[in-house]
Amino acid sequence: MLHNDIQAHMDVVGADDLPVGTVDRLDGDHIMLARTGPEAGGRHHLVPLAWVEEVDDKVRLSLLSDxxxxxxxxxxx
Structure with a gap:
């Protein structure tokens, strides 16, 4: 399954290849994004694993970044 390939510090991008954040860790059936990225506004955000389309050098989501x-x-x- 794709979530086994997701590692801390990987970039997370939307289907448009624009940044969404950086993986902090997996949290159940979600990816917790680091709160330090420019998109995060100083808060952790959770992205459902169901949104993951592909994992290579980045975590690629099926949704556009916005x-x-x-x-x-x-x-x-």
Whole structure:
């Protein structure tokens, strides 16, 4: 399964190849993104593993980057 290939510090990009964030760790059936990236605004965000289309040198989502960021779950600060 693809989630076995997902590692900390990998870039996460949308279907448009634009950045969504950086993997902090896996959290159940979600990827927790690092809160330090410019897209994160100082908060962790959760992206469902169901959105993962492909994993190579990056985690590639099936959604466009703007759509992914509009729908991700923010964690408490």
């Amino acid at each position: 759509d992914a960021m509009a729908q991700w779950q923010a964690t408490e600060p």
